Amino acid sequence: MSKRKDELHLGAFIYYTGHHHYGWRHPESGAEKIFDYSFYRNVAKTAERGKFDMMFLADLLYVMGADQAAAGMLDPMTVMSALAVETTKLGLTATVSTTYNEPYNTARKFATLDHISNGRAGWNIVTSQLDTEAYNYGREKHPPHETRYEMAREFTEVVTRLWDSWEDDSLIVDREQARFADQTKIKEVEYKGQWYSTKGTLNVPRPPQGYPVLIQAGSSEPGKEFAASFGEVIFTAQQSLAAAQAFYQSVNSKLVQHGRQPGSLKIMPGISPIIGATEEEAKAKYEQLQSFIPPATVVTMLSGMLNFDLSSYPLDGQLPDIPDPVEASNGMKSRVQLIMDTARRDNLSILELGRRLIGARGHLQYVGTYEGLADLIQLWFEEYGCDGFNIMPPVLPGNLDEFVDHVIPILQDRGIFRREYTGNTLREHLGLERPAIGHFQAKQYV
Template sequence: MNKTRKLRLGAFIQATGHHIAAWRHPDAQADAGLNFEHYKEITQTAERGLFDAVFLADSPSIQDSSEPEIQKRNGKLAKFEPVTLFSALAPLTKNIGFIATASTTYEEPYTLARKFASLDYLSKGRAGWNVVTTGNENAAANFGLEYHPEHSQRYERAEEFVDVVKGLWDSWEDDAFIRDRESGIYFDSEKLHILNHKGKHFSVKGPLNVGRPPQGYPVIVQAGASEYGRELAAKTAEVIFTANQTLADAQEFYADVKGRLAKYGRSPDDLKIMPGVFPVIGRTEEEAQERYEFLQSLIHPSVAWGLLKSRYRDIDLSGYSLDDLAPPLPTDTNGGKSRLKLLTDLVNRGNLTLRQLYLAVATARGHRTIVGSPESIADQLEEWFNNGAADGFNVMPPILPTGLDDFVNLVVPILQKRGLFRTEYEGSTLRENLGLLRPANRFVAKEVNEQLVSV
């Protein structure tokens, strides 16, 4: 193994924390979703811990469509839009990256390209775009649509969407802006390129009215793990967030996606694979277990049944008790297919009761939950990192801010002592810290290739 290889860390900051009842915990910031000072604090904590980036998931609709008794207990419904929030946080930090989620199904390429290019400028090269197709069917009605597009159609649109956005980011060459006061020439017109894209889903002329982003492109992140998602990641993504429960599953995913890169002219280092991990940390194993059990005790019974009903769409659970074995999950969904498979494998592998299933989902929605002392947490991360399962991890604190404080104060020093994690930032941009190359402008590359062919 290359001894210089270092693991990457993202801080997945879900307002009050990732546990479904996090907002009820006495250590949580209950109003976190709309509390700027809270996000400022945890972002600066992540930077102190030398994390590569903070990451926000997002959806263009309320996720919860359940009955009022359950919905009124949901502490995750009201929150900031990510790019807006990150634009405010960027000047308060220096090195940490900002990865914002935005939908290819419910946004348009031009406006998305513009706002992410702007964030890259405002942060001096620390922006990333988490490309999602949106699994939440509730979103359709917010955009005048009767139906949520089919899974395959969403991914087909996403592939074209990403290509258009990259083309718009290449509208201007890096040195296009001369700004020569004496001659009166502001930019070199030969270094402005009109995209003129006409495809199945989009017709976009361009150019973008923002210069080429400092990173060339903000870092492209993707989270889907279905067949469509894996292929899109292999073609377009530079970081992929994934959910795996076992080392074997993580190794299979890692090898499969890395193995797809060559056909797109890419090398394994061009894509960083970062599984989600939900760490419950105690100074001892016993303390960690106590903290885990206390968190689980905060789940209201109606919320527990709501969790189960959301997984068993169109299946009547009225005849079951929580101590009955979980029945087979639905075989298909128009939402997140990879998450359905992960939960199906969990049920089949563990022979779980409905109670055990909702407790498993309540923590990290299918991501890996690890409970233990700082040394134990570090051991488990090191095992995956050193055995072909991960290039790093997307850390999902159970509660915030204390869950991130514990990871930074207790786990990061152990990873550093073992030589697994940086002791200072390698660069000033997100790309530099992730070890990713800055992409060439497609129009410049095309001109160079044409010149070589003519010679």
């Protein structure tokens, strides 16, 4: 019996044909089908069969290294809209950047997805990472890290106000009296901030969930502050239970500072499991995946992430002293800090560090048995290191099927994960309240 009265939450995080950077080379990967809708349909059906809270679709706004790595992505909003008619319970979370979109378009698309899915939409709010993305949108440089979060706060404020522009009971559809809607309950949004402005009414009525679930990905201080203001789920990378517990406590203390209740933000770190019936089977799978990694790629990837040229340093040596790598980064600062901490803590060579990162992109990687993975998940959950996990299969589609077939039943037998869906919306799956009109308008950034 679990020590906690609440329920474990699970997201299926879908990234190319798996989270291992070179997992696409695996003979059982779906690499040939990442631009084929049937690939996503089959993955979604597996996630729903496993009773996952949500399927979480990544997005990147650039192409890089397509000669060696999986590259290019279908638009997540389009894919999720198609999946809305293929699934009935599974939450559908799409990643959409606040840096390279407009609030009105984003509000409209997510309201539409929430309507056609009957309340299963989630928005993974990101600020993007690279100058490459800026170039694609006709800009000379990617905005600085803190500026991006200032922009994101305004962007999200505008979006939530637009969702609120129709009250819940605005629609009348009275044919005899020729009244389609109650105009007194449809409001014009007038907002003028530093980065965004709008004047008008969203042309889609209020979403069934009030707002689609708001998810924030990142662990930097600006990211945590943003999550404490607007987030309802935070997707984070943590490498140990102690670090996860400290993060959990930090985020929940920030909720109180923002006038929110503990538990109103679900904390879901990523975990990439390489699993088997035995330790030997799991280790063999791990070694096979690691054998796909070209050593030269390690140097290129780490140099880019750390903003420091490592090409002249030996692969079997440790990282050199790099001056202020976190400060120098304009990408994911919390991930850069995690890389440096991991290298020092585990005394890793450049090659070992790079291969570990390529294996799970900086998230926790587990290699072991089905029971052992269930033990880890239960321990982190019961000891308040998280409220659940985003499962990051290293190779898709097979590793998600393996998790559903072998790990989900263990978690169910232990009484910490559902056997059947008890609700219909993503908010119901996550145990989140439906926001009232004006839920975030006390936090004004105008």
